[in-house]
Amino acid sequence: MSTITVPLRQSEAQIARRETLRGLARSKTFVAGAVVVGFWVFWAIVGSHLTPQDPLNQGADILVRPGGAHWFGTDTLGRDVFSRVLAGATSVMKVAPLATLLGVAGGTALGLVMGYLRGFVDDVLGRVIDAVLALPLIVLAVTAIVALGPSNGTLIVVIGAVFTPLVARTVRAAVLAERDLDYVPAARLRGERAPYIMFVEILPNVMGPIIVEATVRLGYAIFAVAGLTFLGFGIQPPSPDWSLQISQNYSLLAGGSYWWTVLFPGLAVATLVVGVNLIADGLTQVLER
């Protein structure tokens, strides 16, 4: 019996995957999002090597309006804003995806355990999660970053830690729906142990919601990095990180002056988050149809 089913199952999976990819390629939202994100990923990798000017090069022409040699103008130290916006993708791309990965990995493990085992374990972990969720992000962030020092690593850990309970909730809900399906009791009858059932049997079947959740979380991760950097807790100067640029320059905005130092980095953040959300939307449409 089993020898016949295995090859069938494999090609079924292959067919399903091809269908998914084709569906994604057809989805306008997914493609649009992928283009935007791809653009920023390119610049994140390439960084300051291909920018028209060195993003760190200070000059005497401070706060020059956009135009001429400086398409996006210059900032308070005479640096070219256009180059800084392009090079600014690197720092976010270093932190946000890793933070999301950490949060999703932790949340998935936690959600699988809670959703499958239920009972006492679920109750206790659920309460701890509620407690952590009730904690204002800012308190957690201040403590961690001030105690561990402002660095990329600290940001990743903090954001990942905050995301874990949120992802756990979603995964738990998905697992609850799965655990009563036939294959789970079948596996138990076969004598499989709990970790095997959770990670080998159930996990592949909840990948859909996890992937969607991951992309949504990525958008929030970018947001969180932006907010924490804005408050002074993240990436250090003179990095051309977008949120750092915004936080250093927003006081110049009053009266509409020097708007280019804030608008362009702001647009960069916005387009990246929109791109990620579009990808998430596209994935939802295709994976959950």
Add this chain to the structure above:
Amino acid sequence: MDQETRRRLEEYRRNQAGPVENALLDDLLTGEVDRREFFRRATIFGLSTSAIAAALAALGDAPLAFAAPAAVRAGGRLRVAIIPPPAKSLDPHTYQDQGGLETGGIAGEFLTRATPSLTLLPELAVSWKPNADASVWTFKLRPNVKFQTGQTMTADDVVATYLRLLGADSAALSAFKGVLSASGVKKIDDLTVQFTLDTPTASFPYLTSSTTYQAIILPANYKNGTFEKTPQTTGAFKLVSYTPGVGAKYDRYTGWWGGSAPLDGVDVTYYTDDAAVTAALLGGQIDLIGQIQFATGRPLFGNSSVQIFAARGATHRQVPMRVDLHNQLHDYRVRQAIAMTLDRPAIVKTLFNGRADIGNDSPFAPVYPSTNKTVPQRKKDLRTAKQLMAAAGHRKGFAITLTTEQTGEIPQLAQIIQRSVKAININMKLNILTATAYFAGSQSGGPGGLGTTPWLNTPMNITDWGHRAVPNVLLNSALETGGVWNAAHYANKRYDSLVKAYEGAIALKDQLKYSKQIETILLHDTPVIFPYFYNYLAAGSTKVKGYKADALGQVYLSKTSLG
């Protein structure tokens, strides 16, 4: 000069003037000090107005006329923004930040008041005199001054205030250390107080002025913790309500000795964010901002509905480089080279649009008269810098971390320094902490003797220092061997003895002699870079009249009016 004036002057010099005053008059008549500097020192030494007038007339000047203020419109409440809010309770002897000193300074008064040009005006004291070597100072108090509680101010209140200032929990201890102790404060009679100093100090009156912002005169029976509950100062406004972190209200005090302030009252709102306060002024929510930074308040400059108040002062940043670690900074040539990579005029233009004086790597700010300006100004010189690095064996450069705080324009200065030292192959990493983290930790003990706190122990950092009327505290605590704030861990015996000599020198000529030597030593050793001394800035709407910025940040509103 007419007969009468000459006679008065001679009589003064013979009978009243002590050696200090006569030395100053000699300096004026021989041209050692110019007219402006004479006037400044004369106010410090407490020369009477008529003596000053007579002395200046002796030089052929017109007698001084102290103009009466122009007619002002009375009424209205001024809305003031103070940033940041005061921490802890409002006991004046504990003030240690801008929020506290501004909040207290609206209602409180001092024995003397420092003007923007560093002269001293009488406030609660009407006159003051030193003895022959400036080791004993006698202050005569203003009669009939009433506290807002109804009591009349006497010498007992002043003595009690100063004893509190010299107590263990006073935030002003560092200013008085080595100069005055509790045993030296004595009441002579109801309106006379005498200060016997530990060391002769020619600049002592500054310690009784608004520059020592903890020195607000309070009643002798003042109880800690009651400042915000009951109005009990002598100033033109009484503090009637205070909510920590939110705001404060003051009403006009009709019993003020100076008459009646034009404003009905003052409404203070506390802000924590520079952009919010800028927006509030531009949007018409407030009339006056106690302090603005050029870096964050740029939109206010050049705006026709805003007036900028500026006072030249000695607020500055120090960039200490630890001389005692076993790293590349140990060699004085490396420190000199780093200092030579900085284009100071450009830095001042970029960060302050010119509203700052260039520093020459010593605490002697250009605004101090005792600064010896014949010492050559350090300039950007990459060629010499590279030679120095090569001579020290570091032609290939090295890596170093600069630690500092997130305050004002300091992050930008850090980025400029980082960029500048690249020219001599130094790879500088920045570590910018919150102010709380930067000043956290212990300040004594440990391997370096200065504890663990970042600002006193990192190899290279930038710290913000406030304005001081004279450089004494900086020369001592920041650079003397074993100084409590000696972040560079600098130890030079010759420097120490020169500083002692400088502080004891009374005549300007002698001070200049010592300052020249001090400045030269510091230029050679460069334990600390002093890049600039910037102007104190405040901003208000065009409706605000009769307001002057103070180099320290005191918000003095007794003569201010709206329109």
Add this chain to the structure above:
Amino acid sequence: MGRFLLKRLGLAAITLVLLSVIVFALAQLLPGDIGRNLDGPFASPAQVAATNHQLGVDKPIVVQYGKWIGRLARGDLGHSLEYQVPVSNLLGPSLGNSLKLAALAFLLVVPLSILGGVAAALRQGRITDRTITVGGLSLTAVPEFVTAIVLIVIFGIVFHLLPTTAQAPPGAGFFTQVKHLLLPSFALVAVLFGYIARIARAGVIEALDADYTRTAYLKGLDTRTVIRRHVLRNALLPTIAVVATQTGYLIGGLVVIEKLFNYPGIGQRIYIAAQNKDFTMLESGVLVIGIVYLIATLAADTLYSLLNPRIRYGAAE
């Protein structure tokens, strides 16, 4: 119903205890001490030690925690280490301010988002839907401090239409207070609209597809009645859940908005307390936010189960 509530309350209490322990432990990780913060960098170590002793922070952690819990049991939120006044004096008004802002923001965003979600769902795939979805998404994607700054500049400074500070002068009437809160509310609406409208839209689409809707149409009911009676409830359900989860953010997480509009809300208080190591303020503040959050979640869950008959009569979770 009663048993459901009781169980939830019990769980909430456990969560709060856990929360307080977590915050206390976290606060220990902060560098520096309150004494140094109060006395400033130029105070002598002896002074700082004296201040710390006077504030009682040099005692062991467990003792401090015990004292705080003891006071809490008596209803006393403690004494702020930084300002040296009772914490409730400062937290009360701050919480009130945050609640006012949150209330106005909710009042604006919930009807707007539901309307938007319903409109988008009804015209699914067409221009209206695209605009609302993509527009909402873009607004949500812009960090709230950027939106806030843009709003301040346009409405407050360039056109002088609205005040740039969210705190009305003391004694101001209801409408003045609302006027001051409009700009920050708009910033919050921008952040939340896209998300809530999306959820509402998804709920409406699901409802429109459902059997009971088709039945209603077949019964001869017109669109508006169908929407009102059946579809709206389905759109409301997930919306309520979402709104409840946002409460925590709206009450305690608005540090940036409060900073920009100089609004003395509870987010600011906690942020400053965390920065200055004011234990009592931090602990009590976080606990208060936690309580508000748990009340909101409880209310939402209750509302949810009231509206969803499937849950009301079952014991399933």
